[in-house]
Amino acid sequence: MEATDQLAWSVAFQLASSDRINLSPHIIVLMRWFILYFVFILLPELALAAKPQRVVSLNLCADQLLLQLSEPESIVSLTNLSVDPELSYLAKEAAEYPVNSGSAEEILKMNPDLVLAGSFTARPAVSYLKKKEFRVVELSIPESMKAMREQYLKVADLLGEREKAERQLREMDRRIAQAKSSGDENLVAAVYYANGFTAGKKSITTEVLNHAGFENLSEKSGVDSFGFYPLEKLIEAEPDLLILGSYNKDRHSLAQKLLDHPALKRFWGESDRGQARVIIPDALWICATPVIAEAVEILAQKRKEIVSRR
Amino acid sequence: MKHLDALEISVEFGNQLVLDNVSLSIPHGKLIGLLGPNGAGKTTLVRALAGLQKLDSGHVELDEKPIPMFDQQLLSRRIAYLAQGAECGWPLAVERVVELGRTPYLHQRRRLDENDYSVIEKVMQDADISHLLGRTVSTLSGGEKTRVMLARALASEPEFLLADEPVASLDPLHQLEVMELLSNVARGGGAVVVVLHDLNLAMRFCDRVVLLNNGTLLADDVPEKVLNNEMLKRAYGIEAKFIDVEGGRWVLPWKAI
Amino acid sequence: MSVDDNLSLAERGRASHRCELALLALMSVVLFALFFVSLFVGPVSIDLFSSEWTLFGGSSSVAAVILQEIRLPRTILAIFIGATLGISGAALQGLLRNPLAEAGVIGISGSASLGAVIAFYSGAAAIFPLALPIGGITGAMLAVIFLYLLAGRESSILTLILAGIAVTSLSGALTALALNLSPNPYAATEIFFWLMGSLADRSFEHVQIAVPLMVIGVFSLISCRRGLDALALGEDTARSLGVNLNRLTLRIIVGVALSVGAAVSVAGGIGFVGLVVPHLLRPFVGHQPGKLLLASALGGALLLLVADIAVRLLSTGQELKLGVLTSLIGAPFFLYLVLKTRRQLL
Numbered sequence: 001m002e003a004t005d006q007l008a009w010s011v012a013f014q015l016a017s018s019d020r021i022n023l024s025p026h027i028i029v030l031m032r033w034f035i036l037y038f039v040f041i042l043l044p045e046l047a048l049a050a051k052p053q054r055v056v057s058l059n060l061c062a063d064q065l066l067l068q069l070s071e072p073e074s075i076v077s078l079t080n081l082s083v084d085p086e087l088s089y090l091a092k093e094a095a096e097y098p099v100n101s102g103s104a105e106e107i108l109k110m111n112p113d114l115v116l117a118g119s120f121t122a123r124p125a126v127s128y129l130k131k132k133e134f135r136v137v138e139l140s141i142p143e144s145m146k147a148m149r150e151q152y153l154k155v156a157d158l159l160g161e162r163e164k165a166e167r168q169l170r171e172m173d174r175r176i177a178q179a180k181s182s183g184d185e186n187l188v189a190a191v192y193y194a195n196g197f198t199a200g201k202k203s204i205t206t207e208v209l210n211h212a213g214f215e216n217l218s219e220k221s222g223v224d225s226f227g228f229y230p231l232e233k234l235i236e237a238e239p240d241l242l243i244l245g246s247y248n249k250d251r252h253s254l255a256q257k258l259l260d261h262p263a264l265k266r267f268w269g270e271s272d273r274g275q276a277r278v279i280i281p282d283a284l285w286i287c288a289t290p291v292i293a294e295a296v297e298i299l300a301q302k303r304k305e306i307v308s309r310r
Numbered sequence: 311m312k313h314l315d316a317l318e319i320s321v322e323f324g325n326q327l328v329l330d331n332v333s334l335s336i337p338h339g340k341l342i343g344l345l346g347p348n349g350a351g352k353t354t355l356v357r358a359l360a361g362l363q364k365l366d367s368g369h370v371e372l373d374e375k376p377i378p379m380f381d382q383q384l385l386s387r388r389i390a391y392l393a394q395g396a397e398c399g400w401p402l403a404v405e406r407v408v409e410l411g412r413t414p415y416l417h418q419r420r421r422l423d424e425n426d427y428s429v430i431e432k433v434m435q436d437a438d439i440s441h442l443l444g445r446t447v448s449t450l451s452g453g454e455k456t457r458v459m460l461a462r463a464l465a466s467e468p469e470f471l472l473a474d475e476p477v478a479s480l481d482p483l484h485q486l487e488v489m490e491l492l493s494n495v496a497r498g499g500g501a502v503v504v505v506l507h508d509l510n511l512a513m514r515f516c517d518r519v520v521l522l523n524n525g526t527l528l529a530d531d532v533p534e535k536v537l538n539n540e541m542l543k544r545a546y547g548i549e550a551k552f553i554d555v556e557g558g559r560w561v562l563p564w565k566a567i
Numbered sequence: 568m569s570v571d572d573n574l575s576l577a578e579r580g581r582a583s584h585r586c587e588l589a590l591l592a593l594m595s596v597v598l599f600a601l602f603f604v605s606l607f608v609g610p611v612s613i614d615l616f617s618s619e620w621t622l623f624g625g626s627s628s629v630a631a632v633i634l635q636e637i638r639l640p641r642t643i644l645a646i647f648i649g650a651t652l653g654i655s656g657a658a659l660q661g662l663l664r665n666p667l668a669e670a671g672v673i674g675i676s677g678s679a680s681l682g683a684v685i686a687f688y689s690g691a692a693a694i695f696p697l698a699l700p701i702g703g704i705t706g707a708m709l710a711v712i713f714l715y716l717l718a719g720r721e722s723s724i725l726t727l728i729l730a731g732i733a734v735t736s737l738s739g740a741l742t743a744l745a746l747n748l749s750p751n752p753y754a755a756t757e758i759f760f761w762l763m764g765s766l767a768d769r770s771f772e773h774v775q776i777a778v779p780l781m782v783i784g785v786f787s788l789i790s791c792r793r794g795l796d797a798l799a800l801g802e803d804t805a806r807s808l809g810v811n812l813n814r815l816t817l818r819i820i821v822g823v824a825l826s827v828g829a830a831v832s833v834a835g836g837i838g839f840v841g842l843v844v845p846h847l848l849r850p851f852v853g854h855q856p857g858k859l860l861l862a863s864a865l866g867g868a869l870l871l872l873v874a875d876i877a878v879r880l881l882s883t884g885q886e887l888k889l890g891v892l893t894s895l896i897g898a899p900f901f902l903y904l905v906l907k908t909r910r911q912l913l
Contacts, residue, residue, distance in 0.1 A: 081752075194753055195753065231768050235637075253752075254687075254757050261637075262772065382810075392804075397801065402854050406853055410800060422580060443576075
């Protein structure tokens with residue numbers, strides 16, 4: 001809608017101001033009416049459309065993007081996961097806003113002018129809202145830093161906050177460049193999430209590890225983007241650094257209990273082996289936003305410790 | 311003299327009085343027939359004597375000591391109970407069932423020894439089931455099954471054998487054999503209480519007949535004194551003909567009154 | 568087992584006793600062999616000869632950590648859990664005189680799962696590790712007592728199975744509810760573990776909290792063998808043979824609750840072991856409920872260890888749940904038993 005309006009407007013304007021094309025007076029009059037229409041009626045609407053006033057998020061990562069990019073007053077609602085400090089980096093900020101559980105009915109009542117959704121979450125609500133011609137933008141899961149940048153800027157454009165986004169990305173680049181270590185030791189790191197899942201070669205996690213000076217164990221072992229990795233295989237591979245997803249002692253699940261397995265403790269708990277383990281909170285890199293610079297910093301620091309111990 | 315006594319026992323099921331103040335003494339060396347119409351309380355009385363029935367009043371004593379005061383295993387060596395129509399829950403071999411009769415003599419760690427096996431062998435012969443060795447109880451006929459269960463009850467070498475209708479499903483030959491067997495047990499010094507429906511078997515084999523009706527004891531005496539027309543009329547509501555033959559008397563239920 | 572007709576009863580008795588001992592010995596030997604097979608089956612291949620010594624001792628080589636921290640506890644749990652499931656199936660069948668009685672079928676496992684789920688997801692088990700098996704045992708105990716009061720010893724197969732369905736559905740619903748109420752986003756997907764059961768990635772922590780309780784349960788059940796034999800002839804006859812029925816029942820309830828409750832709390836509700844094993848072994852012990860107990864314990868251990876090895880061999884990627892395999896074998900078997908006992912059902 002918005003794009004076609006813009007196009008029509010610019011074509012009409014060019015036509016109207018052109019000297020090379022000989023236009024009949026009638027057409028000129030018609031054009032003027034058009035121009036008046038565009039300037040006084042469509043233009044204010046377009047300006048509004050360019051900077052949405054009522055944004056609703058249906059996805060945890062969309063929450064993060066909104067919280068970092070949008071004007072606070074234009075956020076209407078975030079997901080109920082946004083206030084979970086385990087998963088949401090900006091949980092404290094998110095607490096200011098009403099949360100939704102992703103049902104179409106809830107969203108309908110909020111009457112949003114922009115809905116940000118993920119490609120896998122709240123699907124029934126997304127398809128319903130689309131059918132009702134709400135403006136729904138679906139975010140994908142970026143598999144690289146490049147894709148992350150593109151998506152970040154795209155969302156920033158939607159929100160009319162391009163400058164802010166560029167500033168944040170520059171800051172991210174600066175922090176990553178600063179954190180990067182110069183050593184040439186070939187160190188391998190493995191990421192181990194709840195339920196024995198790991199991030200594979202086509203994931204932003206691998207790029208974060210590479211920036212911090214590590215090779216991702218699953219790059220070699222055929223895990224594509226996200227997959228299961230048996231505990232025994234992990235031990236056999238003997239990675240130099242074991243990175244565990246956040247394990248909160250107060251929240252109980254078998255999935256996370258796996259990260260507490262005595263075999264992991266015994267293998268990466270003893271300093272004489274020269275192997276280390278670190279817990280990177282899921283909230284830091286579960287969503288691809290500029291805050292993953294912080295994950296790079298933590299990992300680079302860990303790398304220095306490992307190298308210095310050898 | 312060893313004896314098993316029921317002293318003024320009463321048993322209620324719900325509001326129904328099944329046994330009403332029944333007293334009975336069972337001395338050694340006697341075969342006692344327990345007779346009465348259906349629902350008279352025969353089974354309840356036998357279970358009470360075996361210590362299996364909760365009593366509402368009165369008590370059962372063995373050698374003048376109330377039954378609940380006995381150690382259950384020691385008591386089970388002295389009193390054996392053969393349930394009516396006893397079934398086996400699993401398809402055990404015949405000798406395995408008879409072996410169970412030795413349970414009162416076994417402890418956690420004690421297995422059957424030579425003595426146990428000789429007792430088992432003897433009672434199997436007595437009950438005429440030696441030829442059934444190795445057969446599964448569930449494949450036996452009703453009569454065979456009853457004799458296996460009787461052998462099981464005898465295997466504990468009890469002083470008192472309480473048998474609930476052991477001859478109900480037997481053919482005439484085995485009826486006679488079982489009654490002779492019970493009679494021999496009594497001759498051997500034990501006491502046998504047997505629930506019967508056959509008046510002639512009672513007349514012929516029993517030393518005493520106890521007649522029950524509606525939970526009360528109607529008569530308790532030698533067969534000739536109990537099985538007369540007056541008693542049969544009160545208990546069963548029948549008239550009988552009596553025929554004297556050599557060494558005994560036949561009772562022939564003739565008509566309902 | 569061929570016994571000469573001319574043998575005396577005592578000789579026959581001793582011969583069949585020898586047969587039974589031979590069966591137990593054979594199963595023990597196979598179990599011992601499978602114990603080592605189990606240690607060498609897994610996603611990582613470990614050289615059998617060079618690493619045998621690493622089964623004990625504090626080396627932190629790859630092989631030592633995998634053997635000691637992952638495969639050894641898993642193998643020990645498979646053996647003990649299989650044994651408890653087998654023996655408790657045999658004991659319940661003996662007590663209820665009903666070949667269809669089994670901890671999973673009649674709802675004891677489901678109820679134990681509920682107890683364990685509450686203990687685990689409430690965080691009680693994180694503070695006090697024994698809370699996990701205690702939760703499972705409490706759940707199992709409540710189910711056994713409820714079933715016993717409802718169905719009783721002499722009830723029909725149909726009553727028992729219907730009561731079991733009710734207990735299973737109710738405890739399953741409450742388990743799902745408890746998992747949904749958990750604030751942890753992973754909890755809801757873990758219902759599969761609790762309903763089907765698995766031994767994947769268990770550790771010595773689980774061995775420590777569950778095995779001692781299972782051993783007590785198994786001993787409690789084995790002490791019931793004479794009573795269960797006599798109970799084959801019915802309650803009255805058993806009592807007249809000197810069996811204290813109340814004590815026998817209590818021992819079985821406690822034994823089943825301890826062993827099944829502890830097993831379920833660390834491995835979830837692995838089904839049908841207690842149904843299949845006693846049924847297969849019954850002919851070998853002359854159908855005697857007492858002799859069946861120890862045989863079923865060994866048989867259960869064998870079956871579960873074989874199933875767990877199979878699960879590891881069959882799985883690529885994330886492991887197939889062990890209970891899925893036992894149910895795939897067990898459920899058709901259950902159906903077969905139902906058809907076989909249909910006459911009694913009606």
